[in-house]
Amino acid sequence: MSDCRRIAERLASYADDLLTPSERAVVDQHLAQCSHCRRAAASEQGARTIVRARAETLRGGALPPGLRSRCEAIAREQLTPAPPFWRRRLVPLALTAVLVLFTVFAVISLATQRSNTLFAAQLAADHVKCVQGVATPGTASADASRLESLLFEEYGWKVRVPPSSHAGGVELIGAGRCLVGAGVVPHLVYRTGGRDVSLYMMEGVTRGEADVVTLGYRSRVWSRGATTFVLVSPADAGELATAVDYLRQEAH
């Protein structure tokens, strides 16, 4: 029995032909006497042959459309900072600083428990990163129920998208997904007081109430049920009290 166990440990290398001649001879000798191990070795060899024969086909599926171009865009963005879109509001230096800090924070966050500031800093950087993809500058206000069904059909997210509201002082600009520290999450963009603000919804993430200013952005964090919401706005946009109240009430 212990013989069989020792042989079993070598069957992968045996099938892969990575044993020395003398090791191989030991295995062969055992296989000649033991039908159980012989069957095991044959099964292993059989599966190996089949998978390798079909490796090209198994691996060969086409890339989903857009994956390559998105990665290329990510590479361009990371290698050449300062997209023209932000030129008016932020000097390139500031953007570079955000990206550098983002990287630093990302590294630190691997080792440390994320503090609220770190969390807010990441989302500020995510806002810079994703807002352009979600909302095209100059777009007219978007239809909330259409975006709700889009988020559901495209990504399977069931979220309530608060519509544009005159009383709330917000205009819904767009919705999409954004890759943030917690994974890929729904990302809504509103315009209020002429500024773009991001609302992130993180299901399954629980964080306490917080209001943090970092990297020139203000992040308001609140939870509802099992979902954490974060509203990121430019810090100099001020209180935005009406808009914040409205979104806190309506988003779930």
Place this chain on the structure above:
Amino acid sequence: MREPTKERHEGVPADNVAERLAAESLGYLKPLYAAGLRLTRNPADAEDLVQDTFVKALRFAERFTPGTNLKAWLFTILHNTWRNRLRDASRAPVDVDSERAEEAAGAAQASAETPERILLRATLDADLQAALDSLPEAFRQAVWLRDVEEFSYAEIAGMLDVPIGTVMSRISRGRRLLFDRLSRVAQKAKVEVGGR
């Protein structure tokens, strides 16, 4: 300047290293996506996983040692990212899954089919895909990395963050379990044909 690896470190500005890494990584999107698809078993999740992997590769570009295997490095990031996601989603940890399956694999008796006969019949790629997908995750990963991507045991150990002995045992048991499933498919096909 005489040694190529040194030249890359000293002669080329950091930006160019990152640029080259990005360009070369784009060339591995296809195998990464195929592996991601086997991990997630869901095209949308696989897409996110690969994109996430690519973002991390660029972010940590300076940690890559030029001259070493870029593909293996990217696969390591892919698997780390996947493990973190599983952990975050607090799904069943990989090892529980695999231990149960290891017992099952140990108990499973290979059928009387010979490898050659199975090979002749089990050429349907859909059957093979389905059999692979039905393997417990730990075995599916090990077999895929070894037999489809042909990484070494040591490279796979690095990717999965487990000892080499575990890698070998997972490959071995994964292959046997796969063969067992394929032979069941083949036998079922035989019964269906015979029943007509």
